[in-house]
Amino acid sequence: MKDNELRQGGQELIDEWRPGSGARLWVDIQDPQHETLEPLLETRVGFHELAAEDSLSANTLPKYDRFKNYDFFIFRAVDLNLSEHGSQTYKLAAFLGPEFVFTIHRERMQAVENVQARLPSDRRILDNGPDFLLYNVVDQMVDSHFPLLEKIEECVDTLQESIFQNADPRQLDELLHLKRDINILRRVSMPQRELLNQISRGDAQFIQPQFLIYFRDVYDHMFRISETIDVERDLMAATMEAYLSVMANRTNEIMKVLTIFSSIMLPMTVIAGIYGMNFDHMPELHWKYGYPFALGLMAVTAALLLTWFYRKAWVFKPREREPRVRL
Amino acid sequence: MKDNELRQGGQELIDEWRPGSGARLWVDIQDPQHETLEPLLETRVGFHELAAEDSLSANTLPKYDRFKNYDFFIFRAVDLNLSEHGSQTYKLAAFLGPEFVFTIHRERMQAVENVQARLPSDRRILDNGPDFLLYNVVDQMVDSHFPLLEKIEECVDTLQESIFQNADPRQLDELLHLKRDINILRRVSMPQRELLNQISRGDAQFIQPQFLIYFRDVYDHMFRISETIDVERDLMAATMEAYLSVMANRTNEIMKVLTIFSSIMLPMTVIAGIYGMNFDHMPELHWKYGYPFALGLMAVTAALLLTWFYRKAWVFKPREREPRVRL
Amino acid sequence: MKDNELRQGGQELIDEWRPGSGARLWVDIQDPQHETLEPLLETRVGFHELAAEDSLSANTLPKYDRFKNYDFFIFRAVDLNLSEHGSQTYKLAAFLGPEFVFTIHRERMQAVENVQARLPSDRRILDNGPDFLLYNVVDQMVDSHFPLLEKIEECVDTLQESIFQNADPRQLDELLHLKRDINILRRVSMPQRELLNQISRGDAQFIQPQFLIYFRDVYDHMFRISETIDVERDLMAATMEAYLSVMANRTNEIMKVLTIFSSIMLPMTVIAGIYGMNFDHMPELHWKYGYPFALGLMAVTAALLLTWFYRKAWVFKPREREPRVRL
Amino acid sequence: MKDNELRQGGQELIDEWRPGSGARLWVDIQDPQHETLEPLLETRVGFHELAAEDSLSANTLPKYDRFKNYDFFIFRAVDLNLSEHGSQTYKLAAFLGPEFVFTIHRERMQAVENVQARLPSDRRILDNGPDFLLYNVVDQMVDSHFPLLEKIEECVDTLQESIFQNADPRQLDELLHLKRDINILRRVSMPQRELLNQISRGDAQFIQPQFLIYFRDVYDHMFRISETIDVERDLMAATMEAYLSVMANRTNEIMKVLTIFSSIMLPMTVIAGIYGMNFDHMPELHWKYGYPFALGLMAVTAALLLTWFYRKAWVFKPREREPRVRL
Amino acid sequence: MKDNELRQGGQELIDEWRPGSGARLWVDIQDPQHETLEPLLETRVGFHELAAEDSLSANTLPKYDRFKNYDFFIFRAVDLNLSEHGSQTYKLAAFLGPEFVFTIHRERMQAVENVQARLPSDRRILDNGPDFLLYNVVDQMVDSHFPLLEKIEECVDTLQESIFQNADPRQLDELLHLKRDINILRRVSMPQRELLNQISRGDAQFIQPQFLIYFRDVYDHMFRISETIDVERDLMAATMEAYLSVMANRTNEIMKVLTIFSSIMLPMTVIAGIYGMNFDHMPELHWKYGYPFALGLMAVTAALLLTWFYRKAWVFKPREREPRVRL
Numbered sequence A, B, C, D, E: 001m002k003d004n005e006l007r008q009g010g011q012e013l014i015d016e017w018r019p020g021s022g023a024r025l026w027v028d029i030q031d032p033q034h035e036t037l038e039p040l041l042e043t044r045v046g047f048h049e050l051a052a053e054d055s056l057s058a059n060t061l062p063k064y065d066r067f068k069n070y071d072f073f074i075f076r077a078v079d080l081n082l083s084e085h086g087s088q089t090y091k092l093a094a095f096l097g098p099e100f101v102f103t104i105h106r107e108r109m110q111a112v113e114n115v116q117a118r119l120p121s122d123r124r125i126l127d128n129g130p131d132f133l134l135y136n137v138v139d140q141m142v143d144s145h146f147p148l149l150e151k152i153e154e155c156v157d158t159l160q161e162s163i164f165q166n167a168d169p170r171q172l173d174e175l176l177h178l179k180r181d182i183n184i185l186r187r188v189s190m191p192q193r194e195l196l197n198q199i200s201r202g203d204a205q206f207i208q209p210q211f212l213i214y215f216r217d218v219y220d221h222m223f224r225i226s227e228t229i230d231v232e233r234d235l236m237a238a239t240m241e242a243y244l245s246v247m248a249n250r251t252n253e254i255m256k257v258l259t260i261f262s263s264i265m266l267p268m269t270v271i272a273g274i275y276g277m278n279f280d281h282m283p284e285l286h287w288k289y290g291y292p293f294a295l296g297l298m299a300v301t302a303a304l305l306l307t308w309f310y311r312k313a314w315v316f317k318p319r320e321r322e323p324r325v326r327l
Helices: A012-015 A034-045 A047-054 A110-118 A123-128 A129-142 A146-166 A171-202 A209-274 A290-311 B013-016 B035-047 B049-056 B112-119 B124-127 B130-143 B145-166 B169-200 B209-274 B290-309 C012-016 C035-046 C049-056 C110-117 C121-129 C130-143 C145-166 C167-199 C207-272 C289-312 D012-016 D034-045 D049-056 D110-118 D123-128 D130-143 D145-166 D171-200 D209-274 D291-310 E012-014 E034-047 E049-056 E112-118 E123-128 E129-142 E146-166 E169-200 E207-276 E290-311
Strands: A006-009 A022-030 A062-066 A069-077 A090-096 A099-107 B007-010 B024-030 B061-067 B072-075 B088-095 B102-103 C007-009 C024-030 C064-065 C071-077 C088-096 C101-103 D008-009 D024-031 D064-066 D071-078 D087-097 D100-105 E007-009 E025-030 E063-066 E071-079 E090-096 E102-104
Touching: A006 A012, A012 A022, A012 A034, A012 E071, A022 A110, A022 A129, A022 C130, A034 A047, A034 A099, A047 A069, A047 A129, A047 B209, A047 C289, A047 D034, A047 E063, A062 A171, A062 B209, A069 A129, A069 A171, A069 E290, A090 A129, A090 D008, A090 D064, A099 A129, A123 A129, A123 D049, A129 A146, A129 A171, A129 A209, A129 B145, A129 C289, A146 A171, A146 E169, A171 B145, A171 B209, A209 A290, A209 B209, A209 D064, A209 E049, A209 E169, A209 E207, A290 B035, A290 B209, B007 B013, B013 B024, B013 B290, B024 B112, B024 B130, B035 B049, B049 B061, B049 B072, B049 B088, B049 C207, B061 C207, B072 B130, B072 D209, B088 B112, B088 B130, B102 B130, B102 E071, B112 B130, B124 B130, B124 C024, B130 B145, B130 B209, B130 D064, B145 B169, B145 B209, B169 C145, B209 C088, B209 C207, B209 D145, B290 C207, B290 D145, C007 C012, C007 C101, C012 C024, C012 C035, C024 C110, C024 C130, C024 E049, C035 C049, C035 C101, C049 C071, C049 C088, C049 D209, C049 E169, C064 C167, C064 D064, C064 D209, C071 C130, C071 C167, C088 C130, C110 C130, C121 C130, C130 C145, C130 C167, C130 C207, C145 C167, C167 D145, C207 D209, C289 D209, D012 D024, D012 D034, D012 D123, D024 D130, D034 D100, D049 D064, D049 E207, D064 D145, D064 D171, D064 E207, D071 D130, D071 D145, D071 D171, D087 D130, D087 D171, D100 D123, D100 D130, D100 E207, D123 D130, D130 D145, D130 D171, D145 D209, D145 E049, D171 D209, D171 E146, D171 E207, D209 D291, E007 E012, E012 E034, E012 E071, E025 E112, E025 E290, E034 E102, E034 E123, E049 E063, E049 E090, E049 E102, E063 E169, E071 E169, E090 E129, E090 E169, E112 E129, E123 E129, E129 E146, E129 E169, E129 E207, E146 E169, E146 E207, E169 E207, E207 E290
Parallel strands: A006 A022, A022 A099, B007 B024, B024 B102, C007 C024, C024 C101, D008 D024, D024 D100, E007 E025, E025 E102
Antiparallel strands: A062 A069, A069 A090, A090 A099, B061 B072, B072 B088, B088 B102, C064 C071, C071 C088, C088 C101, D064 D071, D071 D087, D087 D100, E063 E071, E071 E090, E090 E102
16 A cells, blocks of 8 residues: 555545545444445445444344455444443444455444544554454454453452441342343353454454454453453352351341340349249248349349350350461 | 246145246245145155154254255244243244245244235345245244343343342242243254254255355344343342342341340340339338339430440441442 | 065064074063073174173163164163153163164063054054164154153142242252252253264164154254253252242241231330339329320330331231233 | 283383283282382383373373373272272273283272282183273273262262251261262263273274274263262252251241240230239229239230231141152 | 583573574573563564563463464463462463573563573483473473462361351351452463463474473373362352351251240240239239249249250250261
8 A cells, every 4th residue: 555545534435435446445434324324335335235234233243244345243342431331332343345444333432533543643554454454443442341341340349348348238239230231241252252263263354364363362352351251250159149148147146136135134034023923922022132132143144144155155255366368 | 036926825825836837935824734734745745754743743943954855944933912921932834945935833923924014015035035035034033032032131120120129929939930931932042043053054955045144144133132041041040149138138137126126125124023023122112213213224224225236237327328339 | 575574572583583584673672681681692693792781781871882783772761651759761772783673671661562562553664674663662762751841840830839839848858859850861861862963963874864864853852852851950940049038038027027026015015014113102103094004105105116117018018019020 | 812821910020021022911010119110111111201100190180191102091990998088089000002001000909909800710801902901990990980979879868868857067068078079079080081982982092993892881881970970969059958948947947936935925924014013093903803804815815826827827737748749 | 402502591692692593592581671672572583563562461361372483372370489469370471483482471480490490400401492491391380280279278178167167257258269269260270271282282383292292291280270170169169058058057056045045934924924913813822832833833834845845856955966978
C-alpha cells in the first residue's frame, strides 16, 4: 500500500467503494439502521444475506463463517466504562476481505475508538493491511475482559469477607447476581475462545500466515480469561456454602445463649416456686436463715450449671486461636 | 422448476405421485394413522420400514439417517402457544429426496403452518426446492425455543426474587417442576444441536451445498439455545441453595426473637418468684420501698440484657446498608 | 437358507453341529454348567478360552470382541417381571458366526423367549440369518429398560410429592436406594450404548451391512435410555435438596409456634408473678379493680405481641397464593 | 522354548544372564537396594537411567515407556491382606524384552507369589514366553482390586444404614476417610486403565499379537473397577447429604418435643400464677370449687393444645407406612 | 562441544554473542528491565516481538510457540521457600535454539540456581547441550510443586481433624483460602501439563529426540501433580460439607440440653405454681405430708421424663462405639 492509504470511515464509504479498485478500506458502522444497511450490504457489497442479518441482529454468539470473497466474524467485548448495569457484552461483526474490513457494532466501542485514535500515527497498522488492523481491534476487545474480571474478583473477595463478619441475605442476593453475570460472561467467552483458536490455526482465509501468531497471542489471553472465569465460579459456589456454614454457626451461638439462660433460670424459678407454696407444714419457711438458704440454693445451682457450660466451652472460655496454617 | 410448481398437500398426494416424474412435492401429514400410513410409506413410496416406524412413533429423539434415495430426519420443536402443560416438545419427521419432502407430525405445528402460509407469496421457497423448504420449517422450529426459554428465564427470576422476599416450600415445588422441564428440554436439544451440526457439515446427501450455510445458521441458534439452557440450569441450582440460605437466615431471626424474650423474661420471673416466697424472715418484704425496689431490679436486669443484645446487634440496631457492589 | 431351516435348541445341538455344513443354527443355553460347557465351547466349537470364560462368568460389562471366525458380544437386559429385588440386570453372551448364533444366559430372559415364540411364524427372521435374529433379541433386551425407567420415574415423582406433603427420613432411605439402582443401571447402559454404536458403525464382521440400520435403531433407543437415566439422576439430586429445604422450612414452622407461645406466655407469667409477691406495701393489691387490672394488663400484652407477630406474617395471615408460574 | 526352560530368580540372575543367549528369564526383585540395583540395571543390563530410576522410586503412576530393546511398564496393585492401613497401593515395575521380564517391587506381592507358585505346574506360562507371564501377573494385580472394592461397598452400605439408625459425627469422619481412600484408588486406577487400553491396542512392542486379547480382558476388568469406583464416589456424596438430612430431621424431632412441652406447660404456669396473685378482691379464690375449677382450666388448655398438635401430626399420630416403592 | 564450553551468564552475554558462531550459551536474566531488554531481544537477537513481550509480562500461562530459529516456552514453578503469601507461582520464559537457551524470570528461582550450582561439576549437562540443560531446569521447577502440595495436604488434614474436634468459622475461612490457592495452582498446572505433553511428543523443534524421554518423565511428574490437585479439591469440598454436618450435629446437642432442661423444669414449675395458689379450699395444703407430697410429685415427674429421654438415647446413654470399618 504505497501511496493509496487505508481509508477509514462510516457507511458513506460503501457507495464510493469499488471492489477490485485496489483501495484499502476500513468501514466502521456504529448503531446501524437495519432497514437501510441490510440491502446495502447484500446488493451493493454482495455479502450473503445470512451474514448481513447476523451482523445486524443482537445476541449472536462469537463465530466464524467463510465465504468466497471474504471472512465473516462475530466477536464480543465487555466495555466496563460504557456499561451501567453490569457485565453487558458488546457485539462486533467484521467482514474481512483482502483489501477491506467492515466492522459493525451498535454501541460505541472503546476498542474501535482506541485503534482509530492510533491509526494516524501508527504506520504498522496502515502498512500491514486489514487483517492486522482487525487483530488490533480484537486484541483490545479481548483485553477489555480483564478489568471486569478483576472487579468481579474484588466483589467476590469483599462478599466473602463481609459474610464472615456479618452474614446477611442481601449478600446472597448479590452473589446470585454475580453468578448470573459470570455465567453470561462464560457463555460468551467459551465460543470466543474457540473462535480465536480456530483463527490462530489458520482457518480464516484472509488472515495472512505471518499474523497468525498475533491471533494466537489473543487466544492465549482469551484462554486465561476463561480459566479465570472458572476459578471465580468455583469460588462463588464455595462462598454460597460458606454463607450456609456461617449461618449454621450463628444459629449455634444464638441457641447457646438461649440454652444457657433457660437452663440457669428455670431451676431458680422452680426453687422460688417451691418456697412460694402455701402448705401448712413447710419447716424451711420458719427457719431463721430460710431465705438466705433458698437464695444460696439458687446461687449454687446456677454456679454448678455455669461450670458445666464452661467445661463444654459454651461460655467465656477464650478459644485459643489455633495457629493459622499458611502456605 | 419453471412451470411445474411445488405441490403441497396431505396423504392423498402420495397416491398421485410417481417417483421420477419430475414433479416437486411437499407432503405434510398431520395426526397420521399408524395402521394405514405405515404400509403406504413402505410399499407405495418405498421408505425403509425402520424410518417409516420412527416417523410415526412418539418419543424419538432428533436424528439423521441416510438412505439410498432419500434422507430421513427427526426434528423437535416447542410450540408454546399450543401447549397446555409446560414444555412439551413436538416431533417432526421429514423424508427429503431430490424432488420431494415428506413431513409427518402428530399435532398442529406453528412452524409448518407459517411456512404453508408464506408459500403462495414467497417465490424463493418455491424456486429453491425441497431442501430450502425444509430449512424454512426447521428454522422456525428451532426459533420456537426462544419464547419458552424467555419464559423460563422469567420464572427463575421471579422465583429468586420471591424467595428473597418470602421463602415458601411452594417455590421449591415450582423450582423442581422448572428443573424437570428444562432437563427434558435439554435432553431434546442436545441431539438436535448435534443433528444440525451434522447437517451443516454437509452430511445429508440431498441438501445442496449452497444451502448448508442456512443450516449452519440454524445450528448457531440451536447452540445459543443449549447454552442458555445450561445457564438456566446453573441458576436453578443456585436458587435452590439460596432457598436453603434464606431459610437458615429466617430460622436465625426467629431464634433471636425467642432468645431475647426468654432471656429477658426469665430473670424477671425469678425475681418475682423470690419475692413471692413465704419465708418468715424476708426483710425486703417489709421495706417501705420493697415493691418499687423489686420492680426496679427487674427493669435494670432487662435493661442490661437489652444493652447486651444491642451490642450483639440482635435488636433494633439499624444495619447499615453496605454499598452494593455493582459491576 | 432355502430348505435347510435355522435350527434352534440347547446345548445338545452343539454335538450334532458340524462347522461348514451349511446348517444354520441358533443355540440358546440357559443356566449353563460352567464345568461342562466351558471345555465344550473351547474344544468342540473352538471358541477362544477368554470368550468362553466371559460368556459364563457373571458381572461382565457389555462389550464386543472380534475373533477370526466369529464375533463375541455381551449384552445386558433388565427383566422387570422376573426380578424381585429391583434393577437387576441380566447378561446375555452371544457368539455370532456367518451360520450360527450361540446365546448363553443364566436366567430365563423375556427377550429370548419372545423371539423363540415368534420364530415359527415369522419367516423374516428365519430368512435373514443369525445376525438379524440377534438384532431381534438385542432389540427386545434394550426395550426391556423402558418399563423399569418408567417405574423409576414414577417412584421419583411419588417421592417428590410425598416429600412436599410429609417429609420423612424413610423417603431419604428410599431415595438412596433408587440412586444406587440408577447408578448401577447407568454403569451398565453406558458401555452397552457404546457397544451398539460400535456395531451400528459396522465394526462387527458377521453383521451384514443391510442390517446395520437396525442396530442403529437399537442404538437410538439405548441413547434415549441413557439420556433418561441422566435426567433421573439429576432429579434425584434435586429431590435430596428439596428434602433438606422442606426440613428447614418445617423447623421454621415449629420454631415459630414455640416462639409465639413463649413470647406471649412469659410476660403473662411475669405479671402474675409480680402480683404474687408478698411485699407489705403493694398498693395495686388493695385496689378494688386490681385483679381485673392485672388480667387486663396480661391481655393487652398478649394482644400487642400477637399484632406484632401478625405483622411479621408469623400467625394467621392467609398467605396469598402467588400465581403459579406455568410454562 | 523347547529345552531351555524359563529361569526364575532374583537379582543374582542378572549377573549370569547374557543378552542374546536365547535363555528365557524372569527376574523378580523384591525390596530393591536403590544404590546397588540402579547401576546394575543401567550398566549391566543397559536399561535407560530414567526407567531404572522410575522402577525404584515410590509414587510413580502406571505408565508405559517404549525403549529400543524392551518395554517398560509400571502397574499398581492393591494387596488387601498385606495392608494394614487401608487402600495402600503397591507398585510393580516391569521391563519386558523378547526373552526376559524383570519385575521389581518393594513389598511382597500376592500376584507375583501366586504366579511363582503356579509356574512349576503350568506349562502354558512357561511355553508362551515372558509377555504371557507378565499378563498373568498383571491379571492378578488388577483382580486384587475387587475384594477391596467389595469391602468399600460394604463400608458405605453399613454407614448408610447406621446413619439412618443413629447419625453420629464419627460416621462422617469415617466417610471422609473412605472418600480419601477411594479418591486415591481412583487416581491410581484411571492411568492404569488407560495403560491397559494402550497395551491391548498393541502399543507395546514385545507383547505378541495373539496375547493382546488377554490384555484386553484385563482392561475390561480394570474398566469395571473404575466404573465401580465412580459409583461408590457418587454414593458417598449421597451419604453425606443423607447425613445432613437425617440431622435436620432429628433437630425437627427435638424441637417438636421442646415446643410441645413449652406450649402446654406455659399456659398452666400462667393460670397457676394468676391464682397465686395476692389481690384483695379475687372472687374465684373464695368459690367452693375454685381449686378444681383452676385445675380443670389447666387440663382443658392442655387438652386443646394436644388436640391441635395431634392435628398437626406432631404427636402420637401413627404415621401410616406408605407402601415402599420397590422396583 | 569439544573445547568451546557452554558459557553461562546474564544480559551482558547477549552483546558478545554472535549467532552461528558455534558458541554455546545459557543466558539467564533475572528481574529484567522491560524497557531495555525488550528492544535488545527483538533487534539484537531477533526474537519475535510477541515472544519478547510474553517473556517479560507477568501472568502468562505455560505455553509453547514455535518460531523459525528457536522455540519459545513459558513454564511456571512454585518456590515455597521464597514465597511469603501462599501459592504464588513463578514464571520462567525460555528461548531455545540449537546453540543457546535464554531463560528470563523476575524473581530468584531455586531451580535455576540449583542447575547453576551443579553446572561446573556435572559434565553431562555441559555435553548434552541447551535442550538437556532446559530439561534440568524444568525438571526442578515441576518438582517444586511437591512440597507445596504436601503442605496443602497437611493443612487439609489438620483442618478436617480440628473441625471434628472443634468446628469454628475461622476454619471455613482458612478452607476458602486453601481452595483459592489450589484453584490458582490448578489453573497454572493444567496448561503446564498440556505443554509438557506436547514437548514430550516431540513438538518442539530444538529438543533432540533422545531427550524426549526426559521430558516425558517430567510430564509424568506433572500429571501426578495435577491428579493430586484434583484429589485435594475433592477433599476440600468434602471438608466443607463435613463442617456443615458437624455444625448440624452440634445444634442438635445444644437443642437436646435445652429441651431436657425445659421439659423437666416446666412441670415442676407448674406443680409449685399450683400449690402456690391462694384458693380458700385446697385440701392438700393442710395435709400433714402435703409438702413432701408436692416435692415427691416433682421428683416423680422429673424421673419419668429422664427415663423417657434416656430411652430416646438423649442423655447419659454411653453410645457404644461401633467397630470402625477399616479397609
